[in-house]
Amino acid sequence: MNRFWWILLVAAMSSAAFASLILPATGLATLYRSDPDLLAAILTEVRLPRVLLALFYGAMLGGSGAAIQALFANPLASPDITGTTGGAALGSVVTAYLIGFSGPLGLAFGGVAGAALALLLLLGLAGRDSDSATLLLAGVAISAVAGAATALALALAPSPFAFYEAYDWLMGSLVDRSLPQAAMVAVPVLGALLFLIGRSHALDMLALGEAAAEAMGHRVSRLRREVVIATAIGIGMAVAVCGAVGFVGLVAPIFARRLTHAHPGRAILPAAMIGAVLLCLADVLVRFAPAGRQLPIGVVTALLGAPFFLALVLRMRLEWRG
Amino acid sequence: MTALSAYGLELRGRLHATNLELHAGRLTLLVGPNGAGKTSLIHRLAGIGEGGGTTLIGGEPLAAMPPVMRIGRLALLPATREIAWPLLARDLVALGLGGRRDPSAVEKILDSLDALQFADRRMDQLSTGERARVLLARTLVAEPAVLLLDEPAAHLDPARQIAMIERLRREAFRGAAVLASIHDLALARGFADRVLVMDQGRIVADGAPAQALAPDVVQSVFGVRWDSESGWVKA
Numbered sequence: 001m002n003r004f005w006w007i008l009l010v011a012a013m014s015s016a017a018f019a020s021l022i023l024p025a026t027g028l029a030t031l032y033r034s035d036p037d038l039l040a041a042i043l044t045e046v047r048l049p050r051v052l053l054a055l056f057y058g059a060m061l062g063g064s065g066a067a068i069q070a071l072f073a074n075p076l077a078s079p080d081i082t083g084t085t086g087g088a089a090l091g092s093v094v095t096a097y098l099i100g101f102s103g104p105l106g107l108a109f110g111g112v113a114g115a116a117l118a119l120l121l122l123l124g125l126a127g128r129d130s131d132s133a134t135l136l137l138a139g140v141a142i143s144a145v146a147g148a149a150t151a152l153a154l155a156l157a158p159s160p161f162a163f164y165e166a167y168d169w170l171m172g173s174l175v176d177r178s179l180p181q182a183a184m185v186a187v188p189v190l191g192a193l194l195f196l197i198g199r200s201h202a203l204d205m206l207a208l209g210e211a212a213a214e215a216m217g218h219r220v221s222r223l224r225r226e227v228v229i230a231t232a233i234g235i236g237m238a239v240a241v242c243g244a245v246g247f248v249g250l251v252a253p254i255f256a257r258r259l260t261h262a263h264p265g266r267a268i269l270p271a272a273m274i275g276a277v278l279l280c281l282a283d284v285l286v287r288f289a290p291a292g293r294q295l296p297i298g299v300v301t302a303l304l305g306a307p308f309f310l311a312l313v314l315r316m317r318l319e320w321r322g
Numbered sequence: 323m324t325a326l327s328a329y330g331l332e333l334r335g336r337l338h339a340t341n342l343e344l345h346a347g348r349l350t351l352l353v354g355p356n357g358a359g360k361t362s363l364i365h366r367l368a369g370i371g372e373g374g375g376t377t378l379i380g381g382e383p384l385a386a387m388p389p390v391m392r393i394g395r396l397a398l399l400p401a402t403r404e405i406a407w408p409l410l411a412r413d414l415v416a417l418g419l420g421g422r423r424d425p426s427a428v429e430k431i432l433d434s435l436d437a438l439q440f441a442d443r444r445m446d447q448l449s450t451g452e453r454a455r456v457l458l459a460r461t462l463v464a465e466p467a468v469l470l471l472d473e474p475a476a477h478l479d480p481a482r483q484i485a486m487i488e489r490l491r492r493e494a495f496r497g498a499a500v501l502a503s504i505h506d507l508a509l510a511r512g513f514a515d516r517v518l519v520m521d522q523g524r525i526v527a528d529g530a531p532a533q534a535l536a537p538d539v540v541q542s543v544f545g546v547r548w549d550s551e552s553g554w555v556k557a
Binding site: 073074201204205208209211212214215216217218261262263264 | 390392399406413
């Protein structure tokens with residue numbers, strides 16, 4: 001990847017963040033003249049956490065998507081499609097509504113545990129080098145079970161409003177989060193991403209196959225554990241705060257690998273940057289929903305991502321026929 | 323000179339305690355029926371898989387060697403030729419340098435394998451024979467002291483099989499200790515300095531080709547004998 005693309009990605013991230021901070025801009029100028037303090041409060045306490053959450057959650061989805069795809073040697077694996085975010089959501093719901101730890105730490109713990117469980121299940125069911133059909137089937141099964149179990153947990157919850165309360169969050173929402181909440185996502189996500197980026201080289205070597213990578217001194221089973229743990233922590237924390245958001249983790253790495261000449265490992269950093277841009281833009285789009293309506297951000301990413309996913313599947317099918 | 327020495331290599335159910343030394347400058351070919359443990363032996367020599375045993379390369383234990391130290395010491399060509407990602411041929415070869423940037427070394431090795439003309443094509447767009455040459459280039463690019471190859475001649479036509487083995491001879495001539503598994507007994511007999519015969523997880527014959535591939539060994543291990551009119555026939 002050359003310098004031009006790095007600069008472009010950094011520029012895209014900054015402009016997306018800036019757009020997310022100031023849009024919609026109507027009224028901001030008037031407010032600046034009438035009540036600058038209120039404007040400052042809106043920007044730092046309402047919009048800034050939202051921008052930060054979009055950037056970090058998007059980056060985590062993109063970066064861990066690239067790492068998981070490299071690990072499974074399959075461009076269809078990703079935390080959102082193959083059930084990791086669903087598992088995290090289930091973990092958080094169970095902790096909050098059934099066990100009753102609805103504090104931020106309880107939710108976070110549940111999210112991380114759920115994500116880890118879903119990833120381990122995926123490894124157990126599909127494993128590495130399994131064909132795309134097996135991987136997708138396993139992922140679909142995990143997503144379906146996680147979704148059904150989440151609904152079950154909400155239905156059995158003592159609070160009769162559980163469904164209603166959880167709906168907004170389950171579909172993914174960055175609205176009305178505080179700066180401490182943003183920090184709660186940013187810190188573990190940054191750690192997990194840096195850790196995954198540190199594994200870029202080993203994951204590139206894994207492109208040669210497990211045996212070749214092992215012979216070169218990369219311990220594949222340890223690498224697998226490390227990627228699973230880092231992904232579970234980052235995704236689990238993000239889901240606990242922002243709910244499940246789909247397709248960014250699938251799409252961002254695919255774009256990123258175009259920039260790294262198909263190197264799966266060194267695509268992690270650009271994939272994180274692209275993921276951050278995508279989620280930030282999706283969040284800007286959400287704000288232009290009809291007045292008085294809240295559009296869950298997960299709906300936007302799914303609406304934009306699903307056609308892309310279908311195109312990918314179609315292309316793979318054509319290549320198989322090839 | 324001993325380039326690699328291994329003691330007590332084991333893999334449960336597949337490889338029984340095996341000691342082996344490989345010498346610099348020699349081409350050793352490994353033969354045996356399907357399931358005899360050839361891949362297991364090659365993997366355990368390279369420290370892959372959970373099992374007993376120690377491998378020393380240049381007198382140092384392999385297990386303690388970090389990735390950066392292994393470049394130039396050991397390279398393995400695995401049996402699977404599938405590459406999951408559409409990497410360019412030259413990028414794939416560069417992975418064999420373990421992160422060191424050296425485009426001229428990559429081009430030199432591709433050129434020596436008559437593969438430079440498709441250096442900028444994607445791996446998934448190459449034919450089987452082209453892909454085999456690129457994958458071999460990846461294993462050779464760092465000029466490793468020990469070369470382990472799992473069926474490098476598989477899926478190649480007869481002329482390319484010979485070209486492949488001749489190339490391995492050149493690597494031995496350069497000074498590498500080369501071990502390759504192969505199914506063609508005639509090639510093994512014609513090109514090897516030393517032949518290892520495996521059966522049921524053990525090395526059952528080891529020596530000069532004519533001696534290791536003596537008719538009685540071939541008959542008892544493979545269940546075939548050479549007939550001057552029909553070639554290999556069931557014994």
